[in-house]
Structure formats: C-alpha cells, structure tokens
Amino acid sequence: GAGVSQSPSNKVTEKGKDVELRCDPISGHTALYWYRQRLGQGLEFLIYFQGNSAPDKSGLPSDRFSAERTGESVSTLTIQRTQQEDSAVYLCASSPTSAGGEQFFGPGTRLTVL
C-alpha cells in the first residue's frame, strides 16, 4: 500500500514569496501532523489535525504559517512571505487514529528560501 506522500520534494523560492506544500496521508488515517526539521536538528511540531476536531496549531511559529486539511484527506501547509529562516525540511505524518505514537512519515519537502 502507498505510504505518506509529499509534494514537491524540493522547493526553491525567493524571500517574500508564498509557498504551498502538499501532503497525502495514508488512506484511512484520521490523524495528520506537520513537522519542521532544520539542518542537523530534530523535528519540531507545527500543527495536528484529527478528524473533524479543531486543529492543534500550537506549534506554528508565526501567523505567516497556516495549514488546511480536506476531511480526512489531503493537507496543505502554506507559508506566506517566506523568510530565509523558513528554510528547512517540512515533514508530514499520519496515524490511524490519535491513539498511540505510531506516526508514519512522508519523505518531506526541502524548502530553500534565497
């Protein structure tokens, strides 16, 4: 079966431009997470979606960051007016329910802001 997929795999943009990153979770997984990984660092939580509940946005670093999810399907992470410090790998994960820590990760989108 297909795993979590993300697109694009790489994105290079100019400072000040908006970018949109996409995540396709594993079919049937109700929980979806976005994380950011800076070079040589661990993952930082950004946002969490669970079914129809209000998302947990507590990890979003600024109001330039937002995310949407369509039902229990695709999610998009949008970064407006990108800054150089936004350069990182953005990872998406999904899990069957909110139960347990077994999150399955996609390959990530490497974002470079020039």
Add this chain to the structure above:
Amino acid sequence: GQQLNQSPQSMFIQEGEDVSMNCTSSSIFNTWLWYKQDPGEGPVLLIALYKAGELTSNGRLTAQFGITRKDSFLNISASIPSDVGIYFCAGQWVQGAQKLVFGQGTRLTINP
C-alpha cells in the same frame, strides 16, 4: 520548540560493535518512541514504548522506557552497515494523542 536531550550526538564504530544511545527529559512522557532517518527520507519507527519500565526488542534493537518516565535508551547489537543513519528519540505527552517531541538525533557511522 522544546526538544529532548539525546546523546551522544554522533558515534563512529566498527562493524559488529554494539551501540547505545539515550534520551532524557525534564518532563514526564507517557510514550517513548525511537525512529531512524536515512538521508532524504522521513523517519521510520523502530520501537514504541508505552509503559514505564518496559523493555522491548525488535531484532537486534532493544529499547527501554525509564522507570521515572523521563528517559529512554536504545541499544543496537552487532551493528551492520545498514544501521548507518540518524536515530531520533521522541516523547509523547499523552498516550494516544497529539504531537511528538523529538531529540536532536544521534548520527551513527560505521567504519568497515
């Protein structure tokens, strides 16, 4: 964001040697997880621990959930070349929900 204290940051070993790495936290977790990340890939779950004191094995990997709920270790026995990569610990605040808090990773290099 908050991260766990993971050590060592890097390890250089000979093939066949055993490996040990650990994570500590100032806060209690209900779940500890260990992931491995290869270059250009997302992390892959190795072992999940759900009870304080729990010791779990997955092939050559063994991990323990510390009795205080504030630490965990991962051991790899008889290392092989495909063990190369970055290993991350992660803690979860409440069992069954929400975000993972990650350590900064241990980079494992194996000399042939």
